[in-house]
Amino acid sequence: MALVMAVTIIAGFSLQLAAGRSTFRSPPLVHAHAIVFMGWWVIYLLQNVFVTRGSMTLHRKLGWIAVMWTVPMVFLGCAVTVAMVRAGHVPFIFRPLQFLIFDPMTVFTFVGLTAAAVVMRRRTEWHRRLHYCGMSMLLGPAFGRLLPMPLLVPWGWEAAFAACLIFPVIGMIADRRRTGTVHPAWSRGVAVMIASFIVTEAITYSPVGSAIYTAVTAGSPGAEVPPLDFPPPPTGPLITGR
Incomplete structure (x- = not known):
């Protein structure tokens, strides 16, 4: 499933580039965002x-690098959004x-699930499932590039979020x-994902x-x-800037 997630991400952003809706002439902030988030997958x-190969020493060492990697993910995820x-x-x-x-909110939820997975790293069944749910949260942008989003307005974001739930x-x-049986980590992880969706909608339509x-x-x-x-559709080429 990690491979399927990777293919989903590559497919989404490759389609965006092939369709001419993305450009490498984006600002440096966007490139930094792309490098860091692509680095995570x-x-x-x-x-x-x-883990599959039994290289647990490498897994643990890279795991602590991954923990530090989430810090620039939070900063850049918020910075690019604010800039746009x-x-x-x-x-x-x-x-x-x-x-x-x-x-x-997507990034915060991802970090929360990832942090929970790290805390429960000695409980493998919980650890890997919580990480999996956290990674699923980050697939929204990929699905947003694969789904016919203009046809899904006004429910585009909701549709992309629903697609992310396919993986859990x-x-x-x-x-x-x-x-x-279904391991309880799934219900906890999915509950957090859905809670983030509800909070997002509640904040969006509130004072x-x-x-x-x-x-x-x-x-x-x-x-x-x-x-x-x-916003109105662009009159020229549809270039998203990222």
């Missing part, structure tokens, strides 16, 4: 390879305020077929969300963009 894939919202460059398939909330469901089915948007966009072109209105 490489780490995740290697960790699974090490302030510039008024939120993709037209998302409400600007929703975009401002769900991008960081596959894990549950595999557990059931293999052992006859708190409006206050956050106002504070973030103050003094920028984004302040002139209605926070809950979908």
Whole structure:
């Protein structure tokens, strides 16, 4: 499944590039974001390879590097989102305020699940499943590039999130077929994922969300963009900038 996740990510971003909707002429901040987040799935894939081969010393050493790797992921994930919202460059398939909330919330939820997996590293059955759920949270951008998002407005983000849940469901089915029961780590991990979805929606359509948007966009072109209105589709080439 780590390989399937990797293929999903590669497919999504390759399609974006092949369709001309992405460009390497993006700002340095976007490139840094890409390197760090792509680096995570490489780490995740290697960790699974090490475990499969019984290379537990390498697995543990890379695991502590992975812990430190999440720090720039949080910073860059939030920084790129804020930069796009302030510039008024939120993709037209998302409400600007929703975009401002769900991008960081996705990263925070990923970090929470990853931290829980690290804390429970001596309980392998919990450790690997929580990591798996955390990685599933990061697949939203890939699905957002594979799904026909313009046709899914106004439910594009919700559809991408639902697609991310496919992976934990596959894990549950595999557990059931293999052992006859579903490990409780799945219910905990999925509950956290769904809770993040509910919190995102609640903040988006609340005065708190409006206050956050106002504070973030103050003094920028984004302040002139209605926070809950979908931006108009671009009249020229559809280039997302990332």
